[in-house]
Amino acid sequence: MVRDFPLESVHPHAFKAAEATHCAGETGKYWGMHERLFAHQRALSPADLLAHAQALGVDAAAVAECLNSGRHADRVRRGIAEGEQAGVRGTPTFFLAVAEPGAPTLRVLRVIRGAQPFAAFKAAIDGALAAPR
């Protein structure tokens, strides 16, 4: 599950880039945009964002309108707020969590900070699966 945590102070285009993934998501292209922006981390200016959308077959004018409206900004801000509350200091930060029955919440089991090797994730997940429920 992806939460946006743009580091606005050091990455001026990061916030709009996060919004743009949700704008692309309006036409079912969230994951395509997500992957494309990761692959082009140095080309995230407002014009670049529209070009990326267009390259994925998303109407650039619709994305421009979406970005101008800022209708996904709240969602991005919620990600930042929740991340800060959860002690996220940099990206990526992963939380391995377990769904709580009957509640819209996740109980965090472990945090994995930074781009760690697959083995770190496997160890955390195997540990969580082995633990008593």
Next chain:
Amino acid sequence: MNRSLTAAGLVLMGFLVWQPAAAQPTDELLRALQREVETLKQGQGALQRDLEEIKRLLRARQVPAQPAPDDQPRNLRLSLDDSPAKGDASARLVLVDFTDYQ
């Protein structure tokens, strides 16, 4: 006065007599020293081997870097919302990725 001079002379003579013996150690003394050096060398070799063994054991104990236990959150909850997600929506375990594109 005379007696103390005699005593000093005797001490001096004794010193002169003794010194050549110390300056030219006997073969026996040399062998003893050699044996002592050999023993010391062996002891040092054993220490070296022990150190290597300790180093090897320490290296074997090193595990992949894990966050310190106190870095792990306690009683932390995240919201389960409509954030983009992959996989089984009813899965028990969820990996939440806080991400940034730039």
